Amino acid sequence: MKKVIMGNHALSYGAMLSRAQVIAAYPITPQTQVVELLSEMCADKILDAKFIKVESEHSAMAACIGASLAGARTFTATSAQGLTLMHELLHWASGGRLPVVMGNINRAMAPGWSIWSDQNDSLSQRDTGWMQFYCASNQEVLDTVIQAFKVSEKLLIPSMVVLDAFSLSHTYEVVEIPEQAKVDEYLPPFRPKIRITPDEPHAFGGLTSPEHYFELRYKLQKDMEKADGVIEETGKEYQKMFGRCLGLVEPYLCEDAEIILITSGTMGYTANVAVEEMRKEGVEVGNLRIRVFRPFPFRKICEILKNAKKVAIVDRNISYGHHGIFYQEVKSALYGKNRNIPLFGFIAGLGGRDITPSTFKEITKYTLKKEKPEDFICWIGVKK
Amino acid sequence: MREKKGMKLSLPEEEYMNPGHLACQGCGATLAMRFVLKALGKRTILCIPACCWSVIDGPFPYSCLEVPIFHCAFETAASSASGVKAGLEMVGDHETTVVAWAGDGGTFDIGIQALSGAAERNDDILYICYDNEAYMNTGIQRSSATPYGAWTTTTPVKHFKNRPKKDIIGIMAAHRIPYIATASIGYPEDLYRKAKKAKEIKGTRFIHIYAPCPTGWKSRPEDTVKLARMVVQNAIFPLFEIENGEKYILNIKLREKKPIIDYLRLQGRFHHLKEEEISLMQEEVDRKWQRLLDLCAKN
Numbered sequence: 001m002k003k004v005i006m007g008n009h010a011l012s013y014g015a016m017l018s019r020a021q022v023i024a025a026y027p028i029t030p031q032t033q034v035v036e037l038l039s040e041m042c043a044d045k046i047l048d049a050k051f052i053k054v055e056s057e058h059s060a061m062a063a064c065i066g067a068s069l070a071g072a073r074t075f076t077a078t079s080a081q082g083l084t085l086m087h088e089l090l091h092w093a094s095g096g097r098l099p100v101v102m103g104n105i106n107r108a109m110a111p112g113w114s115i116w117s118d119q120n121d122s123l124s125q126r127d128t129g130w131m132q133f134y135c136a137s138n139q140e141v142l143d144t145v146i147q148a149f150k151v152s153e154k155l156l157i158p159s160m161v162v163l164d165a166f167s168l169s170h171t172y173e174v175v176e177i178p179e180q181a182k183v184d185e186y187l188p189p190f191r192p193k194i195r196i197t198p199d200e201p202h203a204f205g206g207l208t209s210p211e212h213y214f215e216l217r218y219k220l221q222k223d224m225e226k227a228d229g230v231i232e233e234t235g236k237e238y239q240k241m242f243g244r245c246l247g248l249v250e251p252y253l254c255e256d257a258e259i260i261l262i263t264s265g266t267m268g269y270t271a272n273v274a275v276e277e278m279r280k281e282g283v284e285v286g287n288l289r290i291r292v293f294r295p296f297p298f299r300k301i302c303e304i305l306k307n308a309k310k311v312a313i314v315d316r317n318i319s320y321g322h323h324g325i326f327y328q329e330v331k332s333a334l335y336g337k338n339r340n341i342p343l344f345g346f347i348a349g350l351g352g353r354d355i356t357p358s359t360f361k362e363i364t365k366y367t368l369k370k371e372k373p374e375d376f377i378c379w380i381g382v383k384k
Numbered sequence: 385m386r387e388k389k390g391m392k393l394s395l396p397e398e399e400y401m402n403p404g405h406l407a408c409q410g411c412g413a414t415l416a417m418r419f420v421l422k423a424l425g426k427r428t429i430l431c432i433p434a435c436c437w438s439v440i441d442g443p444f445p446y447s448c449l450e451v452p453i454f455h456c457a458f459e460t461a462a463s464s465a466s467g468v469k470a471g472l473e474m475v476g477d478h479e480t481t482v483v484a485w486a487g488d489g490g491t492f493d494i495g496i497q498a499l500s501g502a503a504e505r506n507d508d509i510l511y512i513c514y515d516n517e518a519y520m521n522t523g524i525q526r527s528s529a530t531p532y533g534a535w536t537t538t539t540p541v542k543h544f545k546n547r548p549k550k551d552i553i554g555i556m557a558a559h560r561i562p563y564i565a566t567a568s569i570g571y572p573e574d575l576y577r578k579a580k581k582a583k584e585i586k587g588t589r590f591i592h593i594y595a596p597c598p599t600g601w602k603s604r605p606e607d608t609v610k611l612a613r614m615v616v617q618n619a620i621f622p623l624f625e626i627e628n629g630e631k632y633i634l635n636i637k638l639r640e641k642k643p644i645i646d647y648l649r650l651q652g653r654f655h656h657l658k659e660e661e662i663s664l665m666q667e668e669v670d671r672k673w674q675r676l677l678d679l680c681a682k683n
Contacts, residue, residue, distance in 0.1 A: 055501030066467025
C-alpha cells in the first residue's frame with residue numbers, strides 16, 4: 001500500500017510494522033508526530049504495545065532499557081537536547097547489550113535555541129556503542145527501522161535511525177508501506193537467550209572488576225566489527241523481499257567520477273540532483289552518500305574512492321578544534337589504503353541553513369579549481 | 385507462622401539473601417533487604433541504582449540474592465522499574481513484583497524526577513527507599529535526607545547541616561498513589577507486613593525504610609537495631625501508612641514519647657550539637673508528631 005506520509009510518521013509506521021512492544025518517549029520538536037501517531041496506534045490497538053509516557057528523555061531511555069532487559073522489543077524517538085540528555089543511558093543500552101531502536105531527528109544543539117537541522121546531536125553520540133543509520137527519504141526511514149531491529153537483535157547492539165529536522169521529519173513523500181505478514185517473515189519476534197526473569201535469577205550490570213570489564217568491551221567491539229556484514233546481508237534480504245536495497249553507502253555515478261562528493265542524510269539526495277545537472281555540463285562528478293556511520297564502512301568507502309582524483313566531504317556538523325566529523329572518518333578510512341588523494345573538507349548548513357543543489361555546484365567548482373585544499377576547513381555560505 | 389523448637393516465628397524462615405554479602409558491620413540496609421524479600425518471595429525483580437546495595441550484593445559474576453537484579457543508572461530506579469514491568473507484561477509475565485530499591489540519595493535527590501514521573505503515572509511498581517541519611521557509598525556526603533544538625537564529610541562540624549530533612553513522604557502523598565508506608569528495620573514484623581501488603585496492591589507503592597549506618601553515623605554496629613527502635617519511640621521517624629494519599633494510619637502509638645537526646649548521644653554525627661540546638665530539634669520533632677497525629681485523627 002502506498003501512502004503520502006511525513007518522515008516522522010515513517011518512523012511510527014516502521015515501529016508499528018516491527019511490532020515494537022514497549023515504547024517510552026517524551027515530546028520534543030521536531031520529533032512529536034512520531035510519538036503522537038504511535039500513541040494513537042497503541043490506543044486504537046492497531047499496535048499491541050505498552051506506551052510509557054515518561055517525564056523526560058532520560059527516563060524514556062531508562063524505561064526502554066528496562067523493558068528490553070525483560071525481553072520486549074522497544075522503541076523510542078527523540079532529538080537534540082533530548083538525545084544528549086540520554087547520553088549516559090546510551091552507554092547503558094549498548095554496554096548492557098540491549099537492542100533498543102531509536103529514531104533521532106537531527107536538530108542543532110542550543111544555545112541559541114534552534115529547532116533546525118544539523119548533525120551535531122547524533123554525531124556527538126559517536127562513541128556510545130550505538131549503530132547509526134542516516135536516512136535520505138521517508139521510505140528509507142521506514143525501511144531502516146525494520147532493518148535496524150533485525151540487525152540490532154542479531155548483534156545485541158542498539159541502533160539509532162537518524163533523519164533531518166523538517167527537510168525529512170516534516171516533509172511528505174510517497175511511501176510504500178509493506179505488508180505486515182511480509183515484515184513478520186523478515187523480522188521474527190524478539191526472543192533473547194538471556195533476559196531478566198525470576199525463573200533464572202541473574203544480576204545484570206553489577207560491579208565489574210578490571211578482571212572482567214575489559215573483555216566485555218572487547219566483545220562489544222568484536223560484534224560491532226561484524227555489523228557491516230550483517231547490515232549488508234539484511235539489506236540484501238530486504239531487497240529480495242521488498243525491492244529496496246539497504247546498504248552501508250549509496251554511491252551515485254561514482255564509477256567514472258573524478259570528483260566524488262561525500263554526503264549524508266537528505267543532502268545526499270540534494271547532491272544527486274546537483275550531480276545530474278553537472279554531469280550534463282560535462283563535469284565528471286559523483287556522490288557517495290554514507291548511510292551507516294557506525295560501524296563506519298571503511299572497506300566500502302575505500303573501494304568506491306579507489307579511482308577518484310579528488311574527494312569533497314560535506315559535513316553538516318563540526319567537531320570544534322578539529323574538523324567535520326565525516327571528514328575525519330573518511331580521512332582515517334583512507335590512511336595507508338590509498339594514494340595521497342586530496343580531501344577537501346566543507347562545513348555547510350549548520351543550524352538548518354539551507355543546502356541546495358547550488359551548494360554542491362559551488363563545492364564542486366572549488367574542488368575542480370584547486371589542486372589541493374587551501375584552507376583546513378572550507379566554510380560554505382558563512383557570513384565572516 | 386509455623387512453630388519451631390517450641391518458638392513461635394514471627395517471620396517466615398525462608399531466606400532470599402545469602403551469607404557472603406559485602407556490607408559493613410551492623411548495616412541496616414542488609415536487614416531491610418532480608419526482611420523485604422521474605423515478604424515478596426522469589427517472584428521479584430529488583431532494580432538497584434548506584435547506592436550501597438549496588439556493592440553489598442557482590443561483584444560480577446556473584447550475587448548474594450536469590451532474586452534477579454538489574455543494576456541501573458543512579459537516577460533511574462523508578463523509570464527502569466517501569467520499563468521492566470512493561471516489558472514483563474508484554475512477554476506474558478503478569479505476576480512478578482518489580483521493585484525499585486534505592487538509597488536516600490537515589491530517591492530524595494537524583495532520582496526524584498523519575499520517581500515523581502512513575503508515581504504520577506501510577507506505574508505498577510513497588511519503590512523502596514532504604515534511608516541511611518547520606519551518601520554513604522561514596523563516603524558520607526550530605527543528601528537532602530540528612531537530618532538537621534548532622535555532621536557529614538560535606539557538612540563539617542563547624543557548618544553542620546542547617547536545613548531539615550526533605551519530607552519525602554509528604555511529596556509522595558501529594559502524588560495520591562495507592563500506598564505509602566514508613567518502616568524501620570527495628571520493627572521487622574511491621575516492615576514484613578507492609579511489604580506483604582504493598583505486594584498485593586496495584587499501582588505505585590512507596591515504602592520508606594529507616595536503615596541506620598554505623599559507618600556514616602559514627603555509631604556502634606551493635607546499636608543499629610537499638611537506634612532503629614529509638615527513632616520510632618522518640619517520634620523522629622514514626623511508623624505510619626497513607627492510603628491513596630489521604631488516609632493516614634498510625635501503626636506504632638506512643639504512650640510515652642521518648643526525648644531525642646538519648647538517640648542523638650549514641651551517634652558521633654551529632655556529638656557537636658549544643659543543648660540549645662538539641663532543644664530546637666526537639667521542638668521540631670514535637671511539632672511534626674502533633675501534625676501527624678492530627679492527620680491520623682482525621683480518618
